[in-house]
Amino acid sequence: MSRSAIAVLDIGIGNSATVIQMLRTLDYSAEAIKKPESLRHFDKVILPGVGSWSTAVTRLEQNNWREALNFHVDKGNGLLGICLGFQLLFEKSEEGEGQGLGILAGQIKKIDSLIEGVQTNVGWMEVSGQLCGRGASDTRFYFSHQYCLPASEVSYLEIDFVRHRPQITASARQGNVFGAQFHPERSLKFGMGFLDSFAGEKL
Amino acid sequence: MKRLAASIFIDGPKAYTTREFKNFRYVGEPVNLVRVLNEMEADETEVVQRSFPDEDGLRLLAQISRQAFMPLTYTGGISSEGQAEQIARIGFEKIGVNSCVHDRPQVLDEIAKRLGASSTILGLTYREIDGVPMVVDWKTFEVKGSLEEVLLQHQNRQFGELKLTNISKDGTFTGADVRAIQTAITFTSAPITYAGGIGSVSDILAAWEVGASCVSIGSFLSLRSALKSPLILYPEISYAQRTHV
Numbered sequence: 001m002s003r004s005a006i007a008v009l010d011i012g013i014g015n016s017a018t019v020i021q022m023l024r025t026l027d028y029s030a031e032a033i034k035k036p037e038s039l040r041h042f043d044k045v046i047l048p049g050v051g052s053w054s055t056a057v058t059r060l061e062q063n064n065w066r067e068a069l070n071f072h073v074d075k076g077n078g079l080l081g082i083c084l085g086f087q088l089l090f091e092k093s094e095e096g097e098g099q100g101l102g103i104l105a106g107q108i109k110k111i112d113s114l115i116e117g118v119q120t121n122v123g124w125m126e127v128s129g130q131l132c133g134r135g136a137s138d139t140r141f142y143f144s145h146q147y148c149l150p151a152s153e154v155s156y157l158e159i160d161f162v163r164h165r166p167q168i169t170a171s172a173r174q175g176n177v178f179g180a181q182f183h184p185e186r187s188l189k190f191g192m193g194f195l196d197s198f199a200g201e202k203l
Numbered sequence: 204m205k206r207l208a209a210s211i212f213i214d215g216p217k218a219y220t221t222r223e224f225k226n227f228r229y230v231g232e233p234v235n236l237v238r239v240l241n242e243m244e245a246d247e248t249e250v251v252q253r254s255f256p257d258e259d260g261l262r263l264l265a266q267i268s269r270q271a272f273m274p275l276t277y278t279g280g281i282s283s284e285g286q287a288e289q290i291a292r293i294g295f296e297k298i299g300v301n302s303c304v305h306d307r308p309q310v311l312d313e314i315a316k317r318l319g320a321s322s323t324i325l326g327l328t329y330r331e332i333d334g335v336p337m338v339v340d341w342k343t344f345e346v347k348g349s350l351e352e353v354l355l356q357h358q359n360r361q362f363g364e365l366k367l368t369n370i371s372k373d374g375t376f377t378g379a380d381v382r383a384i385q386t387a388i389t390f391t392s393a394p395i396t397y398a399g400g401i402g403s404v405s406d407i408l409a410a411w412e413v414g415a416s417c418v419s420i421g422s423f424l425s426l427r428s429a430l431k432s433p434l435i436l437y438p439e440i441s442y443a444q445r446t447h448v
Contacts, residue, residue, distance in 0.1 A: 015294040021269045050291055052319045084319070095319075120321045120363040122394055123416065124204045124246060140204065140442075142247075142274050144296055146321045146363065186274040186296065188244050 005029040006199050007042035011063065013056040014048030014085055018185040022192060028199050036068030043077050044199065045069070048185070049084025053108070053147070054096035056084055066101055073103055078176045080198050086172070086179030087147060095147045103177055106154050108147045114167040120146050121162065125182075127170040129160030132180075132194055139190050141170070141182035148181060205445045206246040206417035207407060208276070208396060209424050209437060211236055213252050216263060220422045220433075222374030224341060230425040230433040233263060237271045243437035245273050249299070249419055252279030253342065255286055261293065268294030278326055278366070284313040291318050299366055301326040302340050305347045308360055315361030325362040325393070327353060329383065330371040336383045341370060350383060354390035365391050366419070369399030374422040376402030379410040388414045404438050411448040 006023055010016040010032035023030035031042075039045060047069070049056060060066055073079050081089045088100045093108035100108075112119050122144045132139060143162070149169040151161040162168040171180045171194075178198055184191030211218045211233055218236055219227040230236070233250070240248055248271055256264060256279075268275060277290045278299030287298040298318065303310050304325060315323045328341040329350055336350040347353055354365075367387055369380045377400045384397050394416035401407060401423045410418045425433050 012292055015268070015296070017265065017269045018271065018294050022272060050296060050318065050322060051288075052315075052317060055317060117392060119392060120394060122321060122363060123206055126204075144274065144321045144363070146319065183274065183296065186247075186272065188241065188272050191272065 005031065005042060007031055007033045007039065007045045009045065009047045009065075009085075010034050011059050011065065013059050014050050014082065015183075015185060016048055019046055019048050019082070019195070022185050022195055023199060026192060026196050026199065036064055039068050039072050044080070045072060045078065046080045046082065046198075047085035047088065048082045049086070049088060051084055052096060053084070053087065053093040054098055056088055057096070057098035057100065060088065060101065061098070069101055070103060073177055076176055078198065079103070079178065081179040082185070083145060083181060083183055086181050087149065089177065089179050090149065093147055104157065104172070104174055104179075106149055109150055111146055111148050111168065114148070114150055115165060118165070120144070121148065121165060121168055124187075125165075125170075126163040127160045127182075128163045128166070129170070131158060131160045131171045131173055139193075141180070141184065141187040141190055141194070143170075143182045145181060204442070205411040205415075205448050207438065207440065208247045208249050208417055208419040209240050209245045210249045210251060210398065210419045210421040212421060213250055213263070216259070220374060220425050222422070223370055224373055226374070228426065228433070231435070234266050234270055236435060237267050239435050240437060241270070241272050243435070245437050247274040247276065247417070249276040249278060250295075255280030255282070261289070264290065264295070265293045276324065278324070281314075282307070282310065284310070284317040287314040287323075288317050291322065297322050297324050297364070299324040299326040301328065302342060304357065305340060308357060311357070311360040311362050319363075320361040321363035323362045324364045324366050324396075325357060325360070326366040326368070328368045328370045330369065331380075336369075336380070336386060339370060341368070344370075350386055351390060354387060358390065362393060364396060364416075365393045366396045366398065372400030373398075375400050376422065378402060379406045379418070381409055381413045384410060384413050384415050404440060407438065407440065408444070408448065
């Protein structure tokens with residue numbers, strides 16, 4: 001029998017199909033949702049994201065996702081943002097115009113403003129902290145991004161950071177809200193473990 | 204950590220290896236290959252096609268994306284941000300732009316604006332002519348300028364990675380072109396993926412050692428047996444080796 005149901009937002013800004021496939025491989029029931037009113041049927045929601053900030057913000061505005069997701073979180077339900085979906089949890093980004101969801105306080109910044117000469121943080125990377133790998137040394141995830149949440153500016157959050165680039169937040173949590181800058185759905189067994197932790201309430 | 208990408212060339216519903224992007228040899232069904240690559244824990248997979256897919260092709264890409272639990276790159280016939288977004292919406296994280304950049308270099312900026320620069324890959328194919336790496340169109344082989352000149356032309360464009368393919372070495376197992384990697388590094392700060400001629404783990408290490416962030420393998424992935432018959436073998440290179448190159 002499948003385990004609890006997870007909603008994955010499918011609003012054209014992320015890789016919902018693979019997230020769903022990975023959750024189903026883990027024996028969770030997972031569904032793509034395209035309308036905010038569908039949120040009320042789920043305790044846990046994943047917001048995947050690929051693309052640019054401005055495009056994503058526009059899509060969220062067009063369909064009143066901002067109110068729906070804030071309401072979902074205010075009720076104590078779980079939310080996980082992935083990559084751009086993680087960045088959208090915050091208020092602003094140097095990447096573009098428009099307000100993020102503002103569920104978490106903070107601003108997304110360009111990586112090369114934090115680490116000289118590094119435009120893109122791409123590849124498999126180890127993370128340090130207790131959220132993702134429980135401190136295991138060989139746990140790694142796939143990253144591909146040019147903007148990030150500066151690890152030094154969010155002391156109010158529980159975070160993991162990229163081991164060899166500690167300026168970059170790898171994952172964050174505040175209560176029932178989680179975020180991963182990496183792509184768990186593209187991180188093989190390591191990503192499966194992370195999604196299982198969120199879906200199975202082990203985080 | 205240095206990366207090793209599995210490259211799958213697709214024509215219609217099937218996957219092939221190539222030699223100089225010709226001489227197709229069937230290696231399997233793309234979706235099955237991706238499932239095998241999941242099991243082998245491939246760092247990433249690149250799907251390459253000659254032209255932008257039709258409806259059937261898009262459906263196949265969607266099936267591949269759904270099954271792949273590693274990062275995916277698509278390259279083939281992209282000439283607009285709309286096409287790039289179409290592939291990205293299927294689930295491919297990174298989009299390679301090849302022939303189009305020679306006529307319309309601003310397509311890189313347009314795609315980067317829509318998808319983010321980290322999802323945009325500048326793909327340059329080249330061959331050595333009189334000892335100089337010369338960028339060529341990968342379909343017509345028309346010369347577009349030296350690698351140095353072309354990289355300078357694109358130095359202010361938005362892209363997150365450079366994919367460098369030595370077309371003369373494709374499928375030849377003759378080793379990596381380390382000189383071209385070294386040349387490219389001096390003209391771009393973007394991470395470099397190198398493809399062409401990889402025939403051993405030593406070749407992969409050599410490309411990593413001179414600065415390539417990623418090496419892409421096609422024939423070495425699927426035609427390594429003594430008889431050069433199709434067999435998917437993703438090389439095992441330890442995590443320690445990848446992190447200490």
